Amino acid sequence: MSRNPLLENWATPYALPPFALVRAEHFLSAFAAALAEHRSEIDALAAATDAPTFNNTLSAFDRSGRLLARVRELFFNLAAAETSPALQKVELEIAPKLAEHNSAIYMNAALFARIKAIYSQADALGLSHEQQRLLDRVHLDFVRAGANLADAAKSRYAQVVARLAELTTQFSQNVLADEASYQLLLTNEADLAGLPAFLRNAAKEAAEARDIKDAHVITLSRSLLMPFLTFSERRDLREQALRAWLARGEHTGASDNRPIAVEILQLRLEQGNLHGYVTFADYALVDRMAGKPAAVQNLLSKVWEPAKQRALAELDAIKATALATGSTHAIEQWDWRFYAEKVRQTRYQLDDAETKPYFELNAMIGAMFDCAGKLFGLSFEEKMGVPMYHPDVRTFEVKDASGAVVGIFLSDNFARASKSGGAWMSAYRWQSRMSGSDVIPIIANHNNFAKAPAGEPTLLSLDDVRTLFHEFGHGLHGLLSNVTFERLSGTNVLQDYVELPSQLFEHWALESVVLDKHAKHFKTGASIPAVLRERIEAARLFNKGYETVQYTSSALVDMAVHAVTDYEEFDVVAFEKAELTRLGMPAAIPMNHRLTHFRHLFAGDSYAAGYYVYMWAEVLDADAFDAFVEAGDPFDATTAARLHRYVYSAGNTIEPRDGYAAFRGRAAKVEPMLRKKGLLEEA
Secondary structure, three states: OOOOHHHOOOOOHHHOOOHHHOOOOHHHHHHHHHHHHHHHHHHHHHHOOOOOOHHHHHHHHHHOOHHHHHHHHHHHHHHHHOOOHHHHHHHHHHHHHHHHHHHHHHOOHHHHHHHHHHHHOHHHOOOOHHHHHHHHHHHHHHHHOOOOOOHHHHHHHHHHHHHHHHHHHHHHHHHHHHHHHOOEEEOOOOOOOOOOHHHHHHHHHHHHHOOOOOOEEEOOOHHHHHHHHHHOOOHHHHHHHHHHHHOOOOOOOOOOOHHHHHHHHHHHHHHHHHOOOOOHHHHHHOOOOOOOHHHHHHHHHHHHHHHHHHHHHHHHHHHHHHHHOOOOOOOOOOOHHHHHHHHHHHHHOOOHHHHHHHOEHHHHHHHHHHHHHHHHOOEEEEOOOOOOOOOOOEEEEEEOOOOOEEEEEEEEEEOOOOOOOOOEEEEEEOOEOHHHOOEOOEEEEEEEEOOOOOOOOOEOOHHHHHHHHHHHHHHHHHHOOOOOOHHHOOOOOOOOOOHHHHHHHHHHOOOHHHHHHHOEOOOOOOEOOHHHHHHHHHOOOOOHHHHHHHHHHHHHHHHHHOOOOOOOOOOHHHHHHHHHHHHOOOOOOOOOOOHHHOHHHHOOOOOOOOOOHHHHHHHHHHHHHHHHHHHOOOOOHHHHHHHHHHHHOOOOOOOHHHHHHHHHOOOOOOHHHHHHOOOOOOO
């Protein structure tokens, strides 16, 4: 290759990646050049002979690796959102190299010595609050990466980290392979029995996207699978689809994740042991708000038994409904959603087929933008014709109340075979003020909604709407960031705090004033009827026991599997089964994520011994939204200003408990979360 666009200046709008020019074969040489440049920068920092200061060491360290960051963010965004066999091959090769590179940096004794020298005299340096925070975080990053270990332990630690990078990459690719290869063909009217028009349309679009003629297809995209389990009258097909969903990563062959998960667990235990901890969970929790596994267990235990009792009451209603329709079989995992929907329709006169016409995707994007404007003064202007990595991706320029551009937002909403499942936020560039200049962020939201056929609107379920708002909450955390140092920017906060901005933003999705303005029937333009809004509100706690048991069981199994002290001859499937039996898991409810496809845990380490963070953040988000309730206005300006300052724009410049207390005026209370889930007995 004579030219590599990844290594040139990006003369594109907003310095976006030159997507149209990038090929998989560009990345290995680009990574080689970027890694070499970063190594040179680090070597120069470590070899400096002048006395270490905050500016010549910490600030310089934060500024280093710009080319690598640019290439890395682009690559891993594409690997998740628009992958290919060629990109996956590069990913397997580059993951251990990046891990080795990071280990070499964080175990660089000379560089760490300079950082320790500054850390030891920090009280006398007159550092600003943000400078002190950066120093504390960088010092801890080095310690947790093994900088304080003896030389032999450092060497082994680097090997462990490199191997983990290979394994977690393979784990994720295996799940994607199982998801992409599965398709349930619906070839006649009997196969389609019970499916509403929106689901038939989405299944037809999925078939056409796979060049399948004269059929409909159900894939393992949640936006197809879950409605299928909810509406299909074909119990045999529901069973096939759910079994495929649950079996991801658990079959003999190239995509078998069972041995991979065990090796990851073994290496994580060794990682924790090298740091002096008995279990990986002990090690992981040190750098989270919870602090210790006991604090996590305390929270989860407050929810688990009440959630089970609520779920069993829901099961009684489901059994009664099944009997009333002439079904005498036991309620299995592929039956729950089907009969629960019938209970919902009977009890609340509410079903997706009635609500979805009022929740068209573009209208809901407008709703979330409107909420961001009312709360934080932001405006969003779509920019047409900006080259992207896929035609479905939309580009928005984000401005603050003064009209200044503060960020770029990429919206990628539809499922496709080349895209990882689930929903997530990512960044191509983080906000900072490195070298005294403003660097505006490029933030992306990725969803996996089932795309309607050409010319038809994409209609969202209530769960889809919440997901859309949830990921945009993460997006706002990145877009509103207002910090100096990239290490402290946006969502680079403690893992059990990162979900607060996202889960909190969900609350605005179904607020009356939002529905009145944005929930319009896609055909008639009529506002959502008051009676339908009332039914949505009345059904707010519907199936909460089921949902809470699904989530909490996954969080409990996560904590348990990372608290094991010996993984010799370990069987993840047998362990999961035994743990669920010990917990008294209702047989008719599947976990949110089984261990063999639990990407949160095994596609990286961010959520390892940390899936609980959604509930930890739910304590915060329920309590936080109560501040607006107490103010009497979901868009109260004073409350929103505090939220902006201390949560959405602060990044990691404030210790989370302090930031939350500054916003709320006190520590969070658990009762609002329990009430939100219907698990708190009202006085």
